[in-house]
Amino acid sequence: MTRDKNDILPFFDLTHQDEEIGEEILRCIHNVIKSGKFILDENVSAFESEVAEYLEVEFAVGVASGTDALQLALIALDIGDGDEVITTPFSFIATAEVIRHVGAKPIFVDIDARTFNLSADHVEAVITDKTAAIMPVHIFGQSSDITELSTICKRHNIKLIEDCCQSFGAVFNGEKVGAFGDAGGFSFYPSKNLGALGDGGLVVTKHKEVAEKIRMLRNHGAKSPNQHELLGFNSRLDEIQAAVLREKLKNIDKNNSRRRKIAQRYNQLLANLPIVIPYEDPGGIHIFNQYTILSEQRDDIAIALKSENIASAIYYPIPLHKQPVMNKDYPDLVLPVTEDVTKRCISLPIYPELQEECIQKISAAIRTVFEQ
Numbered sequence: 001m002t003r004d005k006n007d008i009l010p011f012f013d014l015t016h017q018d019e020e021i022g023e024e025i026l027r028c029i030h031n032v033i034k035s036g037k038f039i040l041d042e043n044v045s046a047f048e049s050e051v052a053e054y055l056e057v058e059f060a061v062g063v064a065s066g067t068d069a070l071q072l073a074l075i076a077l078d079i080g081d082g083d084e085v086i087t088t089p090f091s092f093i094a095t096a097e098v099i100r101h102v103g104a105k106p107i108f109v110d111i112d113a114r115t116f117n118l119s120a121d122h123v124e125a126v127i128t129d130k131t132a133a134i135m136p137v138h139i140f141g142q143s144s145d146i147t148e149l150s151t152i153c154k155r156h157n158i159k160l161i162e163d164c165c166q167s168f169g170a171v172f173n174g175e176k177v178g179a180f181g182d183a184g185g186f187s188f189y190p191s192k193n194l195g196a197l198g199d200g201g202l203v204v205t206k207h208k209e210v211a212e213k214i215r216m217l218r219n220h221g222a223k224s225p226n227q228h229e230l231l232g233f234n235s236r237l238d239e240i241q242a243a244v245l246r247e248k249l250k251n252i253d254k255n256n257s258r259r260r261k262i263a264q265r266y267n268q269l270l271a272n273l274p275i276v277i278p279y280e281d282p283g284g285i286h287i288f289n290q291y292t293i294l295s296e297q298r299d300d301i302a303i304a305l306k307s308e309n310i311a312s313a314i315y316y317p318i319p320l321h322k323q324p325v326m327n328k329d330y331p332d333l334v335l336p337v338t339e340d341v342t343k344r345c346i347s348l349p350i351y352p353e354l355q356e357e358c359i360q361k362i363s364a365a366i367r368t369v370f371e372q
């Protein structure tokens with residue numbers, strides 16, 4: 001990839017992802033077109049088997065998005081009206097949205113200052129007789145303390161649903177995320193580590209009956225044609241996206257390693273600045289869907305990057321309990337770590353195709369903030 005010095009360096013660049021496998025992707029799309037089978041056919045079932053093998057889970061069910069994956073998982077686990085679900089306030093809105101959509105209430109607890117994940121230390125204090133589940137998010141590509149959360153769920157006989165939407169291939173204690181909970185939801189939104197050419201999602205589970213229920217829920221509640229046993233949805237992963245994902249799955253380890261190398265380069269080039277670089281829990285493998293730093297001067301960093309035509313993003317500027325759609329239910333909730341992180345975080349471009357010269361340019365622009 002050659003880049004003119006005046007080109008904008010985007011936050012993520014999906015235009016070059018097909019340089020290596022573009023031909024194969026076109027071939028598999030063409031094969032789907034030739035087959036004339038676009039919905040729930042051989043590519044979806046083959047992808048489900050291949051992805052289940054990769055993630056080392058028993059069941060995998062393709063659905064239309066990560067949001068749907070989480071919502072269908074909640075429904076299949078019978079979580080609904082009057083239930084409480086403990087979750088993180090530092091995530092994309094979808095995490096809390098789906099809890100509300102099924103009629104349950106998100107109970108937000110503070111995050112760990114180093115990993116930005118739901119802190120297992122705060123969870124037990126908010127468990128009540130209404131608590132039905134814990135839904136941690138493995139934020140930015142790093143697992144939460146999922147073994148501890150799993151122990152808490154077992155102790156209190158509540159469900160564990162992993163929001164793995166940002167963490168395809170991330171590992172904790174030798175196991176890939178998604179394998180710990182009663183269910184896990186993945187997103188194949190194009191900028192994810194495993195991204196489709198449009199929307200897509202996946203539910204994984206160790207329970208046969210949950211997998212069966214999700215297969216029905218994604219297809220209008222039908223077990224067999226014209227037999228609608230559940231109140232379902234149209235939430236199918238389509239054949240073209242499944243075919244593309246099968247091709248891309250072959251490169252996931254290489255691409256995740258490349259992201260890890262880019263993160264290491266940033267760590268080296270940003271060393272000794274008054275910023276906090278991402279903490280990597282030694283018990284896991286972070287797959288860097290985002291490379292997020294903390295700085296008192298994050299606005300100056302964003303300006304310095306912009307003046308060099310470099311994009312950056314604030315994930316997330318507003319905690320979920322303070323979002324207009326949620327805040328009426330939490331007027332007095334104060335979560336100090338989350339609130340501090342939302343004021344200081346800034347994410348830098350990271351994607352497998354990001355070149356060394358760009359990493360250097362980004363890091364040099366950040367350095368200028370502290371040299372003035």
Ligand SMILES: Cc1ncc(COP(=O)(O)O)c(C=O)c1O
Pocket residue numbers: 065066067068091092094095137163165166186187188189199200201
């Ligand atoms: C943490 C988290 N949860 C849920 C979702 C929803 O996934 P999708 O966009 O595929 O519906 C996302 C996607 O951005 C996410 O980052």
